[in-house]
Amino acid sequence: xxxxxxxxxxxxxxxxxxxxxxxxxxxxxxxxxxxxxxxxxxxxxxxxxxxxxxxxxxxxxxxxxxxxxxxxxxxxxxxxxxxxxxxxxxxxxxxxxxxxxxxxxxxxxxxxxxxxxxxxxxxxxxxxxxxxxxxxxxxxxxxxxxxxxxxxxxxxxxxxxxxxxxxxxxxxxxxxxxxxxxxxxxxxxxxxxxxxxxxxxxxxxxxxxxxxxxxxxxxxxxxxxxxxxxxxxxxxxxxxxxxxxxxxxxxxxxxxxxxxxxxxxxxxxxxxxxxxxxxxxxx
Numbered sequence: 001x002x003x004x005x006x007x008x009x010x011x012x013x014x015x016x017x018x019x020x021x022x023x024x025x026x027x028x029x030x031x032x033x034x035x036x037x038x039x040x041x042x043x044x045x046x047x048x049x050x051x052x053x054x055x056x057x058x059x060x061x062x063x064x065x066x067x068x069x070x071x072x073x074x075x076x077x078x079x080x081x082x083x084x085x086x087x088x089x090x091x092x093x094x095x096x097x098x099x100x101x102x103x104x105x106x107x108x109x110x111x112x113x114x115x116x117x118x119x120x121x122x123x124x125x126x127x128x129x130x131x132x133x134x135x136x137x138x139x140x141x142x143x144x145x146x147x148x149x150x151x152x153x154x155x156x157x158x159x160x161x162x163x164x165x166x167x168x169x170x171x172x173x174x175x176x177x178x179x180x181x182x183x184x185x186x187x188x189x190x191x192x193x194x195x196x197x198x199x200x201x202x203x204x205x206x207x208x209x210x211x212x213x214x215x216x217x218x219x220x221x222x223x224x225x226x227x228x229x230x231x232x233x234x235x236x237x238x239x240x241x242x243x244x245x246x247x248x249x250x251x252x253x254x255x256x257x258x259x260x261x262x263x264x265x266x267x268x269x270x271x272x273x274x275x276x277x278x279x280x281x282x283x
Contacts, residue, residue: 039170043081085170090188104255114265163191171203176214
């Protein structure tokens, strides 16, 4: 398999998602997510050693995650592994509804976030099946039952695999002041990661540091995301995860849109991801 064949397989799987729409809001013809961006990193990239040091020993390297499913694989396989990072941008229509909000995310945003996990599991399951049918071993991080969130000392909440850090390694973009990840399609995106046993061409990183695409860190000319946050969880010092998470519970209790079923949605505020220079592109 070459990179084009992989990209075509991913895009065909994405285009076949029957539930990628706002039927919940009475708009079955309106998609929730735009065409994904795709990047590839080497399984033995030295950046992954840094992640274990920076995040913690519990954070998986590609070979760690691969061995959860293929237990007979040796560490020497790392050089042949590839991390495939896939970024799903919010649609422009959803971002426009979100811009108008100042204290609670829009209905479109709430639904696209709340229905993300089921849609992602369908996408990931179909993609892994398609790859395995071609004889390619593949592991989807989001399908691994061991994937979890851990509370750490210095970083607060962290996970056994950081989709955004692996997106950075795969050339998809850099971080911003709010901890959001800035891609060529902007910051309003969600990610998944796949590890495959195929020596594909690596995506070149068009940056040298983790904040290169953020205007604040580049030259101090921005900070718009600070004003978009309704609870001052973002400042010139960075992002306060705890305040951010607490507010998501608060808006669900006090500002939930009338007539929208709460269901079992996982919440996400995301007000800081729109109305800013990096909303739709890298500035």
